[in-house]
Amino acid sequence: MAPLLSLAHVSKSFSGGALGRGERTLAVNDVSLSLSNELAGITGIAGESGSGKTTLAMLMMGQLLPDSGEVTYRGQAVRRMCSADLRQMRREVQPIFQDPFAAFNPFYKVDHVLAAPMRNYRLAPSPAIKAKHITEALERVGLNPAETLGRFPHQLSGGQRQRVMIARALLCQPRLIVADEPVSMLDASLRATILSSLQALSSGPGISIVYITHDLITAYQICTNIVVMYAGSVVEAGSVERVIRSPQHPYTQLLVASIPLLDRGKQWTGLDLEGTRPAEQRQSKGCPFAPRCPAVMEICWNERPAMYTTAARHAAACFLYQDKPAVASADVSEVFVQGNGVISA
Numbered sequence: 001m002a003p004l005l006s007l008a009h010v011s012k013s014f015s016g017g018a019l020g021r022g023e024r025t026l027a028v029n030d031v032s033l034s035l036s037n038e039l040a041g042i043t044g045i046a047g048e049s050g051s052g053k054t055t056l057a058m059l060m061m062g063q064l065l066p067d068s069g070e071v072t073y074r075g076q077a078v079r080r081m082c083s084a085d086l087r088q089m090r091r092e093v094q095p096i097f098q099d100p101f102a103a104f105n106p107f108y109k110v111d112h113v114l115a116a117p118m119r120n121y122r123l124a125p126s127p128a129i130k131a132k133h134i135t136e137a138l139e140r141v142g143l144n145p146a147e148t149l150g151r152f153p154h155q156l157s158g159g160q161r162q163r164v165m166i167a168r169a170l171l172c173q174p175r176l177i178v179a180d181e182p183v184s185m186l187d188a189s190l191r192a193t194i195l196s197s198l199q200a201l202s203s204g205p206g207i208s209i210v211y212i213t214h215d216l217i218t219a220y221q222i223c224t225n226i227v228v229m230y231a232g233s234v235v236e237a238g239s240v241e242r243v244i245r246s247p248q249h250p251y252t253q254l255l256v257a258s259i260p261l262l263d264r265g266k267q268w269t270g271l272d273l274e275g276t277r278p279a280e281q282r283q284s285k286g287c288p289f290a291p292r293c294p295a296v297m298e299i300c301w302n303e304r305p306a307m308y309t310t311a312a313r314h315a316a317a318c319f320l321y322q323d324k325p326a327v328a329s330a331d332v333s334e335v336f337v338q339g340n341g342v343i344s345a
């Protein structure tokens with residue numbers, strides 16, 4: 001069976017500087033990743049600012065076309081989809097953005113925000129069914145319809161607005177929700193409620209979630225599998241338990257070490273910023289992390305590392321593991337389904 005969504009050798013670059021005459025930034029560099037049609041669950045995409053997460057999300061949603069490589073949805077190349085198929089994809093693949101306020105028109109009440117997609121996609125044959133769907137969607141994300149409907153966006157809290165956006169996505173009867181930093185603008189108490197709403201959705205039938213974040217703690221809380229990106233490339237992938245508990249790539253090790261701990265004696269240093277940041281210098285060849293890597297070797301400057309399987313359901317693109325078997329396919333999602341016992345952990 002074809003995967004629900006698949007990215008094969010996808011790259012995307014942007015021109016920079018005034019009038020686009022500056023250096024081109026390779027925002028996503030040869031990423032192959034797919035989401036299974038059968039397995040729901042939450043796949044995390046993590047990396048620091050500028051690592052290409054949002055660009056990857058836009059490519060996944062068909063909002064951007066890659067410069068090279070192919071994005072396919074339900075077995076069809078997005079690049080060649082007819083408008084009816086593209087419309088179906090737009091309905092089934094729903095975004096949730098970082099800033100819930102930006103998605104609202106301040107002059108429309110919440111009711112309008114929720115009713116619009118049902119009208120656009122003709123999902124409610126009568127006003128009564130429309131009202132029923134809206135009530136159910138609001139309740140599913142933990143909102144009280146009586147307290148939510150009839151209000152303008154500015155009359156809701158940030159957490160309520162973000163939940164309205166999740167309800168809106170649900171009303172489209174999505175197959176995949178791509179949530180790009182959905183909680184980074186909310187305070188900690190609201191984060192938990194939004195994340196548990198997402199988790200509840202993914203545990204029911206039929207909805208897969210891609211959770212994009214720079215925050216490994218929330219990724220650890222809700223994801224099944226995770227992909228770590230650096231400078232547009234995938235550097236590590238695997239089950240969230242393995243990747244965050246036992247990171248193998250020097251970049252992920254730095255990321256995990258920078259997680260602030262509940263230890264008042266230990267100063268939080270943030271990321272070790274020695275070397276060059278990814279947006280400023282992207283290696284045209286070799287490993288993208290070489291300029292910042294504490295374990296850099298000669299080979300890292302010249303050759304791009306393959307993904308090496310370091311344990312069951314865990315692989316890292318790093319020459320430190322070149323004696324281990326390389327992941328057979330370019331598609332990193334293969335790592336998520338490696339059976340236990342293939343390689344002892």
Ligand SMILES: Nc1ncnc2c1ncn2[C@@H]1O[C@H](COP(=O)(O)OP(=O)(O)OP(=O)(O)O)[C@@H](O)[C@H]1O
Nearest residue numbers: 014015025027048049050051052053054055056279
């Ligand atoms: N439309 C654009 N035009 C030019 N450059 C862009 C554009 N979109 C992204 N970029 C560049 O591509 C790189 C990746 O950006 P992207 O927004 O995908 O990163 P990100 O991982 O989502 O970062 P953040 O965590 O800050 O949201 C960055 O260097 C960024 O400046």
Ligand SMILES: [Mg+2]
Nearest residue numbers: 053054055180
């Ligand atoms: Mg982003």
